[in-house]
Amino acid sequence: MAALTGSATAPLLPNSNDIVKGVVDYKNRPVHRSKSGGWRSASFIMGVEIAERFAYYGISMNLITFLTGPLAQSTAKAAANVNAWYGTASLLPLLGAFLADSFLGRYCTIIISSLIYILGLGLLTISAVFTSSSCTPQIQIIFFFFSLYLVAVAQGGHKPCVQAFGADQFDADDPEECKAKSSFFNWWYCCVCGGTTVNLVVLTYIQDNLGWVLGFGIPCIAMAIALILYLLGTTTYRYTINGDDKNPFIRIGQVYVKAIKNWRITRSQQIIDEEAQRNLPRHSFQQFRFLNKALLSPDGPKSEANICSMNDVEEAKAVLRLVPIWASCFVYTAVFAQSPTFFTKQGVTLNRSIASGFEIPPAALQFFITLPIVIIIPIYDLVFVPCARAITGIPSGITMLQRIGVGIGFSIISMLIAALVETKRLQTARDYGLVDKPDVAVPMDIWWLVPQYVIFGIADVFTMVGLQEFFYDQVPSELKSIGLALYLSIFGVGSFLSSFLISVIENTTGSNGQDSWFSDNLNRGHLDYFYWFLGGLSTMSAAVYLYFARTYVYKRKQTV
Numbered sequence: 001m002a003a004l005t006g007s008a009t010a011p012l013l014p015n016s017n018d019i020v021k022g023v024v025d026y027k028n029r030p031v032h033r034s035k036s037g038g039w040r041s042a043s044f045i046m047g048v049e050i051a052e053r054f055a056y057y058g059i060s061m062n063l064i065t066f067l068t069g070p071l072a073q074s075t076a077k078a079a080a081n082v083n084a085w086y087g088t089a090s091l092l093p094l095l096g097a098f099l100a101d102s103f104l105g106r107y108c109t110i111i112i113s114s115l116i117y118i119l120g121l122g123l124l125t126i127s128a129v130f131t132s133s134s135c136t137p138q139i140q141i142i143f144f145f146f147s148l149y150l151v152a153v154a155q156g157g158h159k160p161c162v163q164a165f166g167a168d169q170f171d172a173d174d175p176e177e178c179k180a181k182s183s184f185f186n187w188w189y190c191c192v193c194g195g196t197t198v199n200l201v202v203l204t205y206i207q208d209n210l211g212w213v214l215g216f217g218i219p220c221i222a223m224a225i226a227l228i229l230y231l232l233g234t235t236t237y238r239y240t241i242n243g244d245d246k247n248p249f250i251r252i253g254q255v256y257v258k259a260i261k262n263w264r265i266t267r268s269q270q271i272i273d274e275e276a277q278r279n280l281p282r283h284s285f286q287q288f289r290f291l292n293k294a295l296l297s298p299d300g301p302k303s304e305a306n307i308c309s310m311n312d313v314e315e316a317k318a319v320l321r322l323v324p325i326w327a328s329c330f331v332y333t334a335v336f337a338q339s340p341t342f343f344t345k346q347g348v349t350l351n352r353s354i355a356s357g358f359e360i361p362p363a364a365l366q367f368f369i370t371l372p373i374v375i376i377i378p379i380y381d382l383v384f385v386p387c388a389r390a391i392t393g394i395p396s397g398i399t400m401l402q403r404i405g406v407g408i409g410f411s412i413i414s415m416l417i418a419a420l421v422e423t424k425r426l427q428t429a430r431d432y433g434l435v436d437k438p439d440v441a442v443p444m445d446i447w448w449l450v451p452q453y454v455i456f457g458i459a460d461v462f463t464m465v466g467l468q469e470f471f472y473d474q475v476p477s478e479l480k481s482i483g484l485a486l487y488l489s490i491f492g493v494g495s496f497l498s499s500f501l502i503s504v505i506e507n508t509t510g511s512n513g514q515d516s517w518f519s520d521n522l523n524r525g526h527l528d529y530f531y532w533f534l535g536g537l538s539t540m541s542a543a544v545y546l547y548f549a550r551t552y553v554y555k556r557k558q559t560v
Contacts, residue, residue, distance in 0.1 A: 020171050022477075023238040037169040037238040038177070042184060044233030045166040048114065049188070050195035051226030052158055055121060055219035057196050058203045059151060060086065061340050062363040066212060068345075070131040071141060076506045076518040079341040083499035085148060086337060090492030092156025097485035099157065106161040106168070106481060107239060113157030114227040120150035121220035128212035160485035163188060167472055167480070168240050182396045183381050185469045189460075190377040193370040204361040240477075252476070255316035315476040318555050322474060324548040325401070326486060331541035332463060333494025334501070335411050335534050338418070339366055339456055342518075342527055343449065346422065349429075349438070349522055350446040360446055368450050372457035380461060400470040401549040407463025408545060412538045414455040419531035421448050429523040438521040474555050505530065 018032045025031045063085070067078035100109040124147040130140045166188060170181035207215030340363070347362030354360060388397030396403075429435055429442045467487045475483035502518060509526075510516030519525035 020238060021173065023168070023240055026234050026237065026239065031238055033171070033174070033177075036236055037171070039169075039180070041169040041233060041236045041238065042166045044230055044236070045162060045169070046188060046191050048110065048226040048230040049162045049166070050191055051222045052114075052117065052155070052162070053192045054195045054198070054203075055117065055223050056089075056151070056155060058215070058219040059124070059148070061366050062204050062207050062215075062344075062361070064341050064344055065208070065348075065363060070128075070212065071144065072137075075345055075520045075522070076502060076516065079345075079518065080499045080502050082341050083337050083495045083502065085152060087492045087495035087499065088149065089152035089155050090488045090490075090495060092152055092492075093160040093485035093488040094156075094482070096157035097160040097479075097481035100161045100481045101479055105239070106165040107234075107237065109157050109161045109481075110165065110230065111227070113154050113161070114223065114230070117151065117154035117158060118220060118223050118227070120147055120154050121216060121223060123147035123150060125213055125216040125220055128216050131212070159488055160481045163468065164472060164480040164484050165237075169238055179395055182385075182469070185465050185472075186377050186381040189465045189468070190374055193373040193377075193460075197367055197370040197374060201364060201367060204363040208361040208363075240480075251312050252316050252319060252479075255312050318474060318476060319479075321552065321555075322471065322486060325404075325470070325545070325552065326490060328541060328545035328548055329404070329408075329463075329467065329490050330494050330497055331534075331538050332408050332411055333491045334498040335415055335494075335538055336456075336491065337495045337498040338415075338531075338534070339369060339453065342530070343418070343452065345522060346425065346527065347446055347449055349425070349442050350444050350448065351441045352446045362446075365446065365449055365453055368453035369457040369460065372454050373461055376458065376461045377465070396469070399554075400466050400473065401552060403462050403466035404470065405542070405546060405549055407459040407461070407466060408538070408542050410455055410459035410462065412535055412542065414452050414459060415531050415535035415538060417455060418452040419528045419535060421452060422528035422531060424448070426523065426526075426528065435523045436521070438523055442523070 018034055020031050020033050020037065023031055023037075025036060031037070060082070063082050064078050067073045067081055068075060071078075073081065096109060096113065100106050104112070124144070127140065127144040127147050130143060167181055167184060170184060171177040172181060203215060203218065206218070343365070344362045347360075347365050352359040352362065385397035389395065392398065425442055425444055425448070428444050432443055434440050434442055467490065468484065471483040471487035472480055473483075475486075506516045506518050508516075510519070515521070515524040517526040517530050
């Protein structure tokens, strides 16, 4: 089906308010607004995303427990492995988005990725069987990590396409659907976190108490059911069509290639420079100046091979504008990587009993990240946005970059609270003589950790949703999947940054036989120092972000 690969063009028809431009149905026909897309179609797509997040977090949120338990890895090695897997899973969407936007289309990429997901989860379930069998440890480890990274490959194709395909069901040129699209990102994240909340309450308990075979098998079944539901919505979806037969990656890539070839032999076009200098902030003007000089100067080369269209140049600029914002969020995502790793290991050391014979699974405390998200997002969308819109005149209430900045501020607060709580935990362990008794629970309730989780959830309401909408909105229309892949890649780089910092600090502080900050006996470690370090690094990174955010020029005025 040509429509499903995004390569078809719609036939010319008389203009009608009910015809949605730029999209076709599953049979390559023009679509009617009243019979396609909107919340009805988006709900099918949300369903498959909720199941995918249920499966992904069913693995990731308790992964460090599996690595330090059945696979018997050290705390530092397990945390580094978790971060490396997170990083890979978050960078692979760049490849998945390229394949989707260039060849397969989002609809087909989601189906293929879902099938790989089901295979990976099935193999992961089998690998859990190996841990209780007579297989050699080396075979167990190889099979487990093969299955784990197959899930990462599946996520690479699934994650950037599902949300972009869901947002495609709303027409940005229609005033009402434009507002609905902004709300879509809020409700999307709310529903996903709702599914994650169920995961944290139920699945982590099953993994810790009933076994990992069942704990990995349930997500596999959920993913298979979700794929069936997704296919049921096929006839209602809107499929985006490309306005140009040339691959969008090639078109935009040629801009940069030609700029590099021409910059030495072209001369500045003073009219363009003066106009750019008047209308752009200084850093933006310097950033794009070489493109204007190289490609648009009338004194430059005249051949077709060396001149790009104005539209291609503008799209190249739009992508280039994202780089400073993208890079300045790395530290935020390095902080984000601590909740399923060291936060969880902290919880293991505390008193987790809440009833006779029942202990809270440490990973389940991440429930307090998703709970505020589920509560706050409806209030944000239904109360805050209309009130802010009345004041600012911006459809989303505040700008996307303002929203991201607020979340970064909350993440810094979360790290500072985590550092203070860890200092209190270490002091309590010393006071009760438990420093060398890591198997004995420190007499502090696990609820001490709740504030750092809650503040982190509030940060997500602002930063996570803001980043999703920003990177979807600010890329060219043909590269929506790659835009969301860029958003995900921030978390990939942040996870690798966290893994790098852990490795360096582990080798530095654990030399000469000393206990490192990440000692397997956390009572002799210093996670508090690491949290203070991340808080300071986050503060410096936030200052850089604020500079670029204040000088950023949005692609379209109505999106600010």
